[in-house]
Amino acid sequence: MKKLCGIDEAGRGPLAGPLVVAGVILLEEIIGLNDSKVLSEKKREELFDKIIEKSKYHIVFKSAKEIDEFGISSCLKNSILEIIDNLKEFSDSFLMDGNTNFGIQILQKEIKADAKYPQVSAASILAKVSRDRFMVEISKEFEEFDFKKHKGYGTKAHIEAIKKFGRSSIHRTSYKIKGIDDKEEYIKSLFED
Template sequence: MLSLKEIKEKLEQSSGTETWITELEQDERIGARKLWTSWKRKQQLVLLERQAHEEKMVFDRSYCSRDNDLVAGVDEAGRGPLAGPVVTAAVILQQNTEDLIGLDDSKQLSRNKRNELATTIKQKAIAYSIHFQSVEKIDELNIYEATKQSMTEAVLSLEARPNVVLVDAMKLPIDIETHSIIKGDAKSLAIAAASILAKTARDEYMDQLHEQFPMYLFNKHAGYGTKLHIEMIEQYGPTQHHRTTFEPIKSILRMR
């Protein structure tokens, strides 16, 4: 009979098809049952993750009329913050996306997982583009128009021209077949990939901004309107990286 240590080690390497798995199912030891239950739970999560991945791939391909059509996903990060740019990304993935199983809406993943996926996406993508829309443009145009313009730039900057563009809840003025997908980062693999690239690029930018303005703690809130961030703005005043057309910054400036 295998020891609990041996069972744990073998389960970590198991594909679930080995003959000794059947014997483990009959093992009545409490420790063995716990290891078996834990392993089964992990296998179920892996299966669900793979199924979700397949569904996202099928969703993207459903917009293609030919097998070799290229699908670009487009998303943004940073529409809501009081400071920093809005960042958009466009991504064309290869049809073989095994390395991206687990890719999801960036908000559903840890920062470490997002960074890992961003590296893989950049390595495996047919093409990708990231665009930073400045605070000045946001204040000049409004956040919706600034985001639309940035997304358009991201698509047009792709090294490969897509046949279809899937955008998270936005219509773009481009001469490529485009579809606006509500909650697209949860439905489309390409949009989820763009979400990851936009989010990781913006987080890195805000970390660098923190080095220049440590008193605002941009590395903690990424420019969003948290209570702490607003207190720092009231104490030190807005920087050139704050959006002057956003409240409460607009009112704070009026009072000064």
């Protein structure tokens, strides 16, 4: 019998950096799995290596540029389709955390699946750790934004840095920021006929 493949994402909401989607089929039981958001960074890092060792998995990155060009939903859907395509020989059952299956017939969906199913918890951890590691690495290139601290999310410090330095090449320009984009729109409107 083929095993369940859990799917989850990290990075749907940040102002910068990629969307990361992971699919995981566990080959052995792993103790301590849970929704990545309730685990400490240290625990996620420990579990990451165990998951890589004891599963079939596929991780997809979609850049800020792709998110701006195609939209977050399209990026999510295409990531899920890539995961299904890469893991279908090991699984015929795919479960995503959340409330939509993006029109993908084979994909089941369930809210809080990342806390209920070890496969989805594992996918949640792979996505979160992969994204966090990327943001820490890219932080060296964009020191003024301190991505290693906030991982691209819209913290007060991050928004202040955007006000001071403008957006970088890994910021999502399609994501509007209150207090920045509304001012720009207002200034533009002053110069229109």
